[in-house]
Amino acid sequence: MNVMKRIALFLVVNLAVMLVCSIVLSLLGVGQFTSGRGMARGLNYTSLFVFALVFGFAGSFISLLLSKFLAKRATGAYVITTPRNDTERWLLSTVQKLASVAGIRMPEVAVYQGEANAFATGAFRNSALVAVSTGLLEGMTREEVEAVLGHEIAHVANGDMVTMALIQGVVNTFVIFFARVVGFFVDKALSRSDREEGVGIGYYVTVFVLEIVFGILASLIVAWFSRRREYRADAGAVRFLGRRQPMIHALERLGGMQSGGLPKNLATAGISNRKGWFALFSTHPPIEKRIEVLKSLQPV
DSSP states (O other), X not given: OOHHHHHHHHHHHHHHHHHHHHHHHHHHTOGGGGSHHHHHTOOOHHHHHHHHHHHHHHHHHHHHHTHHHHHHHHHTOEEOSSOOSHHHHHHHHHHHHHHHHXXXXXXXXXXXXXXXXXXXXXXXXXXXXXXXXXXXXXXXXXXXXXXXXXXXXXXXXXXHHHHHHHHHHHHHHHHHHHHHHHHHHHHHHHXXXXXXXXXXXXXXXXXXXXXHHHHHHXXXXXXXXXXXXXXXXXXHHHHHHTOSHHHHHHHXXXXXXXXOOOOGGGGGGBSOOOOOSSGGGOSSOOHHHHHHHHHHSOOO
């Protein structure tokens, strides 16, 4: 997808989020809080929390609902409807078998051009999307690819996409809430007289800085949950296949390959993610640690 299309898609999604939030806030009667004049009369914690809750969850859940569409556009994934070759026929039948074992409906199956990676996304367990890259298909044996597919099906069966959206919404809510509470009191402390016109520059600067700081701290929480669910998905693949070696071999193979990066909104959905500058911000545990945990599992 070219740059102009990405920018247009970003703007449309964000405008939609803002429109929905504005309507909901008006219906809930908390629009007064969003104006500086309303805040000049004092901080209404209930209105503030509703405001934070709406904005905190809106982006998270709208992204979740649009996740399949955005994933297809971001990666250029081709959804297999009528298999064109033996590989596509094998992919469909393998995903169908794994989905049946996991107790979910057959997800959409897609292939995209890129280095070794795979991901699962979708707002609902029974209408998900599982996609694999050409690099993964070309660099792994079918047994290893089947293990990777089992890992992604486990994500879907575990409801991981919804869980991550909920966690993101919660941390967003508290980032917005506490940044504004602190901002209000900082501005009040800096002000030499009561304002009738609203809050001053101290409020806006404080909120801007604290949303960045709190946002970084919140990302540590999200990343920690993401790493926990990777272990569960690995174990799920072992359970679906009935043996641990294919998943171990797939991870070993992946460790020796150039892992393909995914767009930010899909980073937590992939089988692997490029290592960040700091391990605590990584959405995936080290492959060596994942293999160690798999080897410690009780035999299936």
